[in-house]
Amino acid sequence: MTLSSLFDALLLDLDGTVWAGDAALPGAVEAIISSGLRALYITNNASRGPAEVADKLRVMGLNAGPDDVVTSAQAAGVLAGRHLSPGDPVLVVGAPSFRMLVDEAGYRVVDTAADAPKVVLHGHSPETGWAQLSEAALAIAGGAIYVASNLDTTLPTERGLLVGNGSMVAAVTSATGVVPESAGKPEPAMFLQAAQLAGAKRPLAVGDRLNTDIAGAVAAGMPSLHVLTGVSGPIELLEAPPAHRPTYIGESMSALAQDPETLKPSAQGGFSARIDGDDIILSRGNEGATSIQALRTVLEVAWHMDKPPALVRPNSEVAEAATLQWW
Known part of the structure; x- marks a missing residue:
């Protein structure tokens, strides 16, 4: 199985x-x-529309179409729609695909707080800068409802963790004191x-x-x-x-x-774990036992504690080698 x-x-x-x-x-x-x-x-990630995401997946060898993709931009549009009527002005901070989605939903996309937008929709775009964030802050201060596609603070890439939409949202929240409604995960x-x-x-x-x-x-x-x-x-x-x-x-x-049973938190790889005060002691371990087997063994115990363990203390050479890989 x-x-x-x-x-x-x-x-x-x-x-x-x-x-x-x-x-x-x-x-x-x-x-x-x-x-x-x-x-x-x-x-x-609201920087790409469903069709663009599907194109990228197909290049990688996956059979995907736009109907196989659900983005936080789509979810944000639905959430914003609760506050809008057709033709209402919406200030969009985000990618062109996000702006297109709002336009196709029947709202009027604007770029400045001077147009008195009813909603500010904020999604990730690598092109977002001070000017766009400032217009959002001005619109929110003027009474616009603030909706974010997501609040992920970082964006994983092959180079490491880059600044995510949540970090950009934090700048607007810092300037306005307004925490947005979030549509995504x-x-x-x-x-x-x-x-x-x-x-x-x-x-x-x-x-x-x-x-x-x-x-x-x-x-x-x-x-x-x-x-x-x-x-x-x-x-x-x-x-x-x-x-x-x-x-x-x-x-x-x-x-x-x-x-599936080996993927659940449970004692495995010959490891055993027990609570010692605020710590967990990880003992034994078969030769060749892996770091993730040690992790699942400890998690079975840790998730039954009232609070996270202060320390995980390895009590064998195999356990020590396994836990060193967690960092």
Whole structure:
């Protein structure tokens, strides 16, 4: 039995899960294809429209069309629509595809606070600068409702973590004191929309960031796979509150072809873990046992504690070697 055999669709994050920047992560494309499951791609990155995302996926070898993509820009448009009537002015801070989406929804896209926009829609774009953020701040100060596509503070790329939309939003919030409504993950709407599009009864959400991908899946009541190819690593998993805890933990998307029971937090690899005061002691370990086996062993204990462990103390050479790889 493999993990993918338990489900009828994959709801996949992109940045840090399927790709990093313009490159597919090692084995990700092969894992998706080999699963044989319908794949829906759910991204908080609002800098590309669904068609552009699908084009990029096809270049990487995945059979994807615009209908297989759900972006936070789309979700933000729906959220903003609750405050708007057709023809209302909307100041869009974001990519051209975001502006096009707002225009196609029947609203009037404006560039300045002088046009008295009813809503400021803020999505990620590498071209956003001081002038655009300042117009947003002026519009919000003038009474516009502030809606963000997502609040991810960082954006994973092949070069490392770049500034994300949440960091740009933080500048506007600092200037205005207004925290925006957020349309993207960790809100459950995108997951529920994607599952409906796939006609899925047993979807599996897959992502790399605990406070968005996994928290959104938990909020939507869906099982999730956390992959260690992006933002949230072992230490974040140890400190994760219940609302951010995945069902399964894998090193990469290759986990889709692995035994689901081994992907759950549990004693494995010959390791054992026990609580000692505020710490966890990790002992034993078979020769060749891996870092992620040690992590799952510790998580089984840590997630039953009232608060995260102060320390994880290795008590064998194998355990010490495994935990050194968490940093």
